[in-house]
Amino acid sequence: MIEFISQQNKKNLILFVHGFCGGEATWKNGEARSFPELLSDDLEISGNYDIAHFSYFTKLLNLFAKAGKVSTFVKRIFGTSHGKLANNISIEEIGNLLRTEIRFKLQSYDNIIVVAHSMGGLVTKSAITKDIEEKTLPKIKLFISLAVPHQGAEAATFGKLISDNLQIEGLSPLNDFIHKINDKWLKTSLRPITKYFYGVHDSVVKKTSAVPIDKEKSDAISVDEDHTSITKPENSASTTVIAVKQIILDFEKNDPGISSLEIKQLEEETDFDDELFVLKLISAHIHNTTIREAKEAFLNAEYIRKIFSNSSDQKRLAELYTKIRKVYQNSYTKYIHDGIPNSGLLLADVHETILKEDKKFLDTFILFINAIHKQGMLHQLANSKDENIWWVKDGSIDSLRNLLTEGKSE
Numbered sequence: 001m002i003e004f005i006s007q008q009n010k011k012n013l014i015l016f017v018h019g020f021c022g023g024e025a026t027w028k029n030g031e032a033r034s035f036p037e038l039l040s041d042d043l044e045i046s047g048n049y050d051i052a053h054f055s056y057f058t059k060l061l062n063l064f065a066k067a068g069k070v071s072t073f074v075k076r077i078f079g080t081s082h083g084k085l086a087n088n089i090s091i092e093e094i095g096n097l098l099r100t101e102i103r104f105k106l107q108s109y110d111n112i113i114v115v116a117h118s119m120g121g122l123v124t125k126s127a128i129t130k131d132i133e134e135k136t137l138p139k140i141k142l143f144i145s146l147a148v149p150h151q152g153a154e155a156a157t158f159g160k161l162i163s164d165n166l167q168i169e170g171l172s173p174l175n176d177f178i179h180k181i182n183d184k185w186l187k188t189s190l191r192p193i194t195k196y197f198y199g200v201h202d203s204v205v206k207k208t209s210a211v212p213i214d215k216e217k218s219d220a221i222s223v224d225e226d227h228t229s230i231t232k233p234e235n236s237a238s239t240t241v242i243a244v245k246q247i248i249l250d251f252e253k254n255d256p257g258i259s260s261l262e263i264k265q266l267e268e269e270t271d272f273d274d275e276l277f278v279l280k281l282i283s284a285h286i287h288n289t290t291i292r293e294a295k296e297a298f299l300n301a302e303y304i305r306k307i308f309s310n311s312s313d314q315k316r317l318a319e320l321y322t323k324i325r326k327v328y329q330n331s332y333t334k335y336i337h338d339g340i341p342n343s344g345l346l347l348a349d350v351h352e353t354i355l356k357e358d359k360k361f362l363d364t365f366i367l368f369i370n371a372i373h374k375q376g377m378l379h380q381l382a383n384s385k386d387e388n389i390w391w392v393k394d395g396s397i398d399s400l401r402n403l404l405t406e407g408k409s410e
Contacts, residue, residue, distance in 0.1 A: 001097060002105050005051040006040040013109045014039060014248070016053035017098070018231075019118025019148075023055055026117055029232035035115075038236050042245060048252065049113070054101060056094050057087070058119075091119060091177060095126030102127070102139055113142040113248055117231045118205065121148025122181065128191060129184040137368075142251045143194040144244055147202055147230050151209035152178050182212075190366070195247050197240065199225035263372060264299050271295060277383040283403045284343035284391035294347075294379050301376025304369060313366065317377075320364050324377050327353050327362070328389055336393065343391040351375055 002015075003024070016036050018026040027035040040051045102112065116124045124143060131138040185191055196219055198210035204227040211220040223230060223240050233241045272278050272295045281291045308317060328350050335346040354362065358371040382389040385397060392399075 001055055002052050002101050003055060005034075005036040005053065006046060007050050007052070008046075009108075010048060010050045011108075011110045012049045012113070013106060013111070014045070014049045014051045014113045014115060015106075016051075017114055017116040017120035017124055018053070018055065019058075019116075019120045021058055022117065022120070023058075024053065026231050027053065029229075029234055032234055033236075035231060035233055035241065038233060038238075038241050039245065041236065044249060045245060049248075050109075054098055054120075056097060056123075057089075058094075091122050092126050094123045095130060098123055098127040099130060106139070109139060111141045112139045113144070113251070114140050115144045115146065115244060116148060117146045118148060118153075118227070121145045121150070122178075125150075125181050125185055129181060129188065132188050132190050133184070138190070138192065141192050142248065143192045144247060145194060145196045145210070146240075147197065147199055147205045147210050147227050149205045149209045150178075150182065150196075150212050153205050153209065193251060195219055195221060197221045197223060197230065197243070199223055199227060199230045201226040202230070203227070264296070264303055266292070266296055266299060272298060275383055276385065277379040279400060280382055280390060280395065281347075283395075283400050284347075286344055286347060286391060290344065290347065294375075297372050297376035298379040298383070299376065301373050301380050304373050304376075305380070308366060316364060316366055320362065320366075320369070320374070321377060321381060323362055324354070324374060325381060325387075325389075327357065328378060328381075347391055350378060354378065 014036075016027060018024075024034070033041065036051050036053055039045050039049075045051075106112065114124050121143075124140070128138055128140055128143070131140075196211045198205070198207045198220070200207075200222055201224070202210070207222075221243055223243070225240065230240060236242075269292070275298075277298060278291060278295065281294060286294075305317070308314075331346060331350045331353060334349070354374050355371045358374065362371075362374055378389075381387045388395075390396075
């Protein structure tokens with residue numbers, strides 16, 4: 001199902017996904033170089049990306065004899081048929097097949113960019129949302145949507161009159177699958193960056209379906225094409241080719257590194273020395289090595305907060321902060337009750353509990369946050385004057401100020 005156009009063992013892949021009744025011919029304009037080939041010819045792209053396309057069986061079945069002319073019309077709209085399997089299957093199942101190919105055949109790639117046409121975009125969305133549901137780290141980091149019927153396609157409704165094809169049913173406006181996939185898509189903050197192309201002459205997938213109403217204007221790109229020509233550029237000077245290339249290169253420059261959230265290291269030992277959370281640790285006579293670890297955890301938590309900044313992420317983070325605060329409160333109560341002799345043991349107890357509860361009480365739907373980030377979130381809380389998080393009994397800003405003043409006078 002995966003066929004390579006260019007394979008040079010790069011770490012990144014551009015994957016083309018065709019639509020209903022499509023195949024390799026979807027991307028080819030007569031004898032000219034195909035869309036994938038035009039991208040592979042570009043040195044900036046080929047230097048960093050392998051290129052392939054994902055093919056699956058899709059064609060019209062069980063047509064009434066009197067519908068021959070309609071069949072020809074629909075085939076002309078959606079492209080040339082291409083088959084590998086014996087029967088059509090649902091869009092959701094094709095999405096599962098795509099996930100299987102990515103999991104096993106494409107496992108060596110760190111990042112995948114999908115360029116999908118028409119129904120292929122729904123296949124891609126289905127695969128992405130299923131990954132997120134199952135808390136599998138999605139490899140698809142950029143999704144380029146070419147005339148994808150995100151709200152359904154009118155031709156699909158007409159197609160239901162002449163065929164019981166599962167894929168036509170899945171394309172119908174207001175179909176249950178469309179509702180389900182859009183609901184999942186909108187609710188997750190982990191979906192990839194998505195750019196929506198629509199053809200101004202497209203009579204199959206209108207702009208209202210090709211561009212979801214919740215998207216920013218910068219995410220929508222209009223091109224002087226129809227539903228078929230949008231995937232069949234004449235040459236590398238085609239606006240669609242130039243736009244897709246530029247989007248890929250811009251994404252590469254601005255990628256926040258979500259695919260590999262490596263642990264950040266302090267640049268200087270004095271970093272964060274003036275922050276409140278550090279002053280609280282110093283006043284509690286916490287060992288310097290532990291303070292350094294707290295600084296590093298804080299740094300990584302700050303990095304996470306910058307990346308996951310939209311309203312949906314912030315809601316999930318707020319829930320996690322509440323749980324981390326509860327972990328601290330439980331340890332502090334135990335500290336007071338048992339009379340733990342020093343503040344270092346209290347801090348160690350909180351950190352240890354965070355490690356133990358990382359995949360339990362502190363589990364979060366934000367895939368990339370690990371125990372180190374959560375320990376850092378503890379110190380983010382301690383960094384606020386409004387949070388009553390201290391490493392000594394009856395700690396307060398006034399008592400901290402007095403201690404620091406005494407330390408300076410000595």
